[in-house]
Amino acid sequence: MNETDVIIAGAGIAGLSLAALLSQRGLRVVVVDGAPHPDRLGPLGAGVNDWDRRVSALTPASSALLTDIGAWAAIVEKRSAAYDSMRVWDAEGTGAVAFTAFEVGAPDLGHIVENRITVDALLGVLEREKTVAVRWNDPIIAVNNHHTAGVQVTTENGDRVTAPLLVGADGAKSIVRRQLGFRVRQWSYEQSAIVATIALEQHHNARCYQAFLATGPLALLPLADPLLCSIVWSLDTSSVDAVRALTDADFVLALNRALGDQAPPVAKVGARAMFPLQQCHAVDYVQTRVALVADAAHAIHPLAGQGINLGLADVGVLADEIEQATSAQVDWGDLAVLRRYQRRRKTENLATMAAMEGFKRGFGSGNPALRVLRNAGLSWVNKSPHIKRWLTMQALS
Numbered sequence: 001m002n003e004t005d006v007i008i009a010g011a012g013i014a015g016l017s018l019a020a021l022l023s024q025r026g027l028r029v030v031v032v033d034g035a036p037h038p039d040r041l042g043p044l045g046a047g048v049n050d051w052d053r054r055v056s057a058l059t060p061a062s063s064a065l066l067t068d069i070g071a072w073a074a075i076v077e078k079r080s081a082a083y084d085s086m087r088v089w090d091a092e093g094t095g096a097v098a099f100t101a102f103e104v105g106a107p108d109l110g111h112i113v114e115n116r117i118t119v120d121a122l123l124g125v126l127e128r129e130k131t132v133a134v135r136w137n138d139p140i141i142a143v144n145n146h147h148t149a150g151v152q153v154t155t156e157n158g159d160r161v162t163a164p165l166l167v168g169a170d171g172a173k174s175i176v177r178r179q180l181g182f183r184v185r186q187w188s189y190e191q192s193a194i195v196a197t198i199a200l201e202q203h204h205n206a207r208c209y210q211a212f213l214a215t216g217p218l219a220l221l222p223l224a225d226p227l228l229c230s231i232v233w234s235l236d237t238s239s240v241d242a243v244r245a246l247t248d249a250d251f252v253l254a255l256n257r258a259l260g261d262q263a264p265p266v267a268k269v270g271a272r273a274m275f276p277l278q279q280c281h282a283v284d285y286v287q288t289r290v291a292l293v294a295d296a297a298h299a300i301h302p303l304a305g306q307g308i309n310l311g312l313a314d315v316g317v318l319a320d321e322i323e324q325a326t327s328a329q330v331d332w333g334d335l336a337v338l339r340r341y342q343r344r345r346k347t348e349n350l351a352t353m354a355a356m357e358g359f360k361r362g363f364g365s366g367n368p369a370l371r372v373l374r375n376a377g378l379s380w381v382n383k384s385p386h387i388k389r390w391l392t393m394q395a396l397s
């Protein structure tokens with residue numbers, strides 16, 4: 001049997017970031033993941049299919065955390081794209097808002113980064129950390145919380161690891177959450193997201209584009225190549241299969257119809273992938289000796305690109321509370337320590353989820369009164385510098 005200070009279930013962006021922060025604070029960490037070790041990245045190709053279709057719009061707060069961890073420089077060196085403006089519009093009406101970094105005196109609004117690049121940079125950091133072991137290809141199959149005697153995970157190949165604290169960073173279908181009886185509020189959005197890399201006919205000008213269509217939101221995220229964007233097209237389950245099955249030429253036509261004249265025309269689309277979307281929020285993020293972070297605690301609609309940003313904020317706060325407990329020589333798996341983490345994170349996470357739900361429902365409705373209201377609302381926001389400034393500052397944090 002192995003003992004360690006903290007077990008982290010899941011070596012995604014959240015789990016690897018937490019492992020780095022905790023080992024940098026002197027704790028021994030074992031990370032367990034069911035997936036194979038990702039290949040370290042070599043030189044990257046530049047064709048439309050050479051980009052990771054999973055990208056994230058990382059806020060300045062997330063890049064600051066990744067800088068503290070020591071991963072940000074490697075991300076920038078590899079490939080990332082700063083964006084300094086965002087255009088949001090109602091494709092069923094006339095309302096539109098433009099946000100710019102200039103208006104709030106910031107250099108940019110964030111960076112678009114391929115997920116595999118963030119993971120690779122974190123793996124580079126962990127290779128230098130002596131107190132972290134990452135076990136790949138060995139999923140957790142059982143979790144037992146013995147409270148005073150610690151919490152134990154059993155992996156598929158029969159290994160057992162025990163620690164005073166287990167962190168579930170194992171994604172939206174978290175086995176930690178399910179096996180330990182955490183209650184959740186969840187519902188399907190009845191939507192799936194199609195993701196792909198597309199080529200434009202004109203430069204994207206470092207701008208994000210977001211159209212709210214009756215069938216769901218469509219986002220274009222600018223990549224480091226000025227003619228390429230990553231798209232996240234969320235579509236109601238009733239229409240997604242038909243759109244996914246379109247030929248490349250017809251898919252490009254459908255994209256251009258959806259974007260109208262609000263974004264540069266699309267010329268070409270790369271290979272497409274699809275993700276079902278669901279909202280899931282754990283009623284509690286913690287119990288004695290266990291904490292949930294990121295998607296394991298709260299999976300939300302990708303329409304405002306907040307998922308991993310909320311997850312990284314969880315990670316920063318949890319690491320901070322664990323550090324305070326260790327400096328005060330208090331048990332870091334104690335419920336009082338973990339509840340402080342929950343208190344500091346839950347309100348923001350819930351507020352963001354509620355806002356996403358409001359956007360999704362408000363823009364998904366064909367109700368004519370609601371349509372008039374949302375168009376008037378967007379135009380009003382666009383003409384209100386103080387409100388716009390406030391919204392932009394929220395997006396930066």
Ligand SMILES: Cc1cc2nc3c(=O)[nH]c(=O)nc-3n(C[C@H](O)[C@H](O)[C@H](O)COP(=O)(O)OP(=O)(O)OC[C@H]3O[C@@H](n4cnc5c(N)ncnc54)[C@H](O)[C@@H]3O)c2cc1C
Nearest residue numbers: 010012014033034057140170171294295305306307308309
């Ligand atoms: C289409 C789409 C677009 C998005 N765009 C954005 C965006 O622009 N900005 C943003 O902030 N967020 C975005 N998100 C959300 C973001 O991708 C997620 O919030 C983020 O990936 C969650 O990271 P995580 O580390 O919590 O979980 P994951 O990335 O899901 O990692 C979980 C890890 O746990 C492992 N695991 C699972 N089960 C077990 C087990 N039994 N044993 C051991 N290991 C296990 C998995 O192998 C995986 O490595 C998007 C999501 C989607 C679907």
